[in-house]
Every structure is written in structure tokens, then in C-alpha cells.
Amino acid sequence: MRITNFLIFIVLVHTRLFAQTDTIKLAQTDTVKLVVVDAQEAEKNYNEGISFLQSKTYDNAITAFTKAIDLKPEMEKAYYNRGLALSELNKSNEAVADLTKSIELNPQADYSYALRAQVYINTNEKEKALADLAKTIELNPKNAEACYNKAVIELQDKDYKAAIADYTKAIDAKPDYAYALNDRGSAKLGIDSIDAAIEDYEKALTIDKSLAFTYNNLGTAYRKKKDYKTAVLYYDKAITLKADYYIAYNNRGTAKLEDLDLDGAAADFNKAIEVKKDYAFAYNNRSSVQYKKKNYDACINDCTTAIGLNPAYGEAYLNRGIAKEMMKDFKGSCDDFTKAASLGIDVAKKYKAVVCE
8 A cells, every 4th residue: 555645754953952063052161250369388389380271381380279288188179179080081980080089078059059060961860960050040040051062952852941041041140141142042943932922033133143042043933933934044144154064055955845836845955965975854855855856766876875974763664665655665665664663653653554565
């Protein structure tokens, strides 16, 4: 029994989200706590450590802070700054130990909670990071970076309402925070508040017109409104700012495909692949163009390439199965629907029931 509806599984990428290259720009601690203390040996070592930290000679900074701590074990800021130097060298466990000691000596040290959260983010310990960020915000509600970083994790987890609330706190603390406005727009897009998302993206661009990913995200918002022509214009702007922006090429191709500009879509998917040859999404999306043109062999080839790049790409198995069914390769189609179903593609189960009977 023939399946006549080809499900075009197109991947649209919101830049600065976690699955892509431009994805989230997590705020880095860029403030060194400069404390000038009395001219004693411990303080001398401490200030030498600060100088080394500023010049990014982290091993020397660690040595100097260690000398200061040996002479003055209660010097809380030395633990913080040594923890900062250790974090810059990706010595995560040692950094956490120093930051924890800083907090023990000064429970109000919001900066130590914030930096320890950053270390946890870098080691993918999200729950610990969220707890430290929440404590940072409790101690310092105006810490825009902490609010932003907490929202980033929530956005990654698709907890869109929590993310919107924390991005809003970041923006309240720092009204010109273009990244937070962009990301809040993406969180709003996640709950289909498309017009509100567009408003945030536009506000971000009034602050910084160089944000290529925000133009890309505006394109995606208008595509969701089915205003494909406007979507293409915003993708154009993103590509003008960043000529190798393969994500925007992929997304512009998607808008053109949905507007039935098959040749334009194919050209954009080709360009995305030219820029990033291992971009599985673009191969799968190009297979949709091939299918619509009834080039089933080419469709199957593109799906196969996508699967080779990402063996867990359920949508590519589904699309290949549909193309094989059109070629009357019912066994191959059945095998692909079975695999797609095992990878969590629910509609593949229905197709499997028809083809594999």
C-alpha cells in the first residue's frame, strides 16, 4: 500500500541554541577582584597574583596566591582568584575546591557562587550550576550575568517559561543586554509567542545591528508565521553579515522550500553543504527537494549521507523509507520505518504498520 504524503522533516536552527555552532554564548567571568591590601608579605604575594592573573600567566598566579594563602589562610579573595586561575586552566576540581573555601570564609561571596556555577556549566553539571546561580541571584539580584546564565540552562532544557523569567531579570538589570533579548526571543518562540519573539529580536538589533544570529532568528520567526518572503529577507541579512553562515543558508533554503521555490531551496542547501560538508541537516533537507522533484534516487542518496553523518537521525530514516516505498522497494522501506520508529519517530510506526504488513 503506497504512502503518498512525504513528511518533510526539516531542521530549522535558532542560532545560539545548544545544538549548533553559534549556540549559546555563556558569559565568562571577566572581572578580577582587585583588592589592595597592606604591604605585608601575604598581601604582596596576593597582589603579585593579581598582576599575573591580569596578564593571563595563570600558573604564576596560582603560585603567588598559594604563597599568600600559606601565610594568611583566611584570605578569602586569594581563594577566589586562585580558583579563577585554576578555572582558566580547566582544572575544574581544584577550582571548585578553592571557590567552596571562598564561600566558607565569606558566605556572601556572590562572585564565588557565580564562578563556581560557570565551572559546573563547563563540566556539564547543570543542577549544581543552577543551584549556584540561584544563590548568586539571591545574594545579588542585579547580577545580570547570573540571571542570563541561569536562563541559558533553562532554555537548553526547554523550560521556556523559567528561561523567559530569568532573561527578563537579566534585561531589567542591564537594559542594553542584546544577547539576553535575543535569547528571550528564542524562548518565546519556543512557546509559539511569535510576535513577542519578533519584538525581542528587533529590540536586540536596535542595540547591536551586527548580530547575524538575531537576523537568522527573525527569519525563523517569520517562517513560523508562514511569511516566507520576509523570512528570506532576514536570512539574507544574516548571510550578508556572515558569508559562511551555513545555518542561515539551511534555514533560508527551508523557507524557500516551503514557498515552493525548489531551485532556490536546493541552491541554499548546496551552499550549506559546501560550507560545512558534515552538516547532516542540510542533506536531509535537500532530500525533501529531490523528493518533490520526484528524483527518488537522489533523495535516497541524500538521506543515506545524512544517516552516515548521524546514525541516530530518525527523520532521515523516515524520509528515506518513504522514497524507497515510491521506488517499490518495500523491504527497504519497511526496514527504514522500523529503524525510524525505534529512534522515536512516532509517525514511522503508522507507516511501518502499512508497509510491513
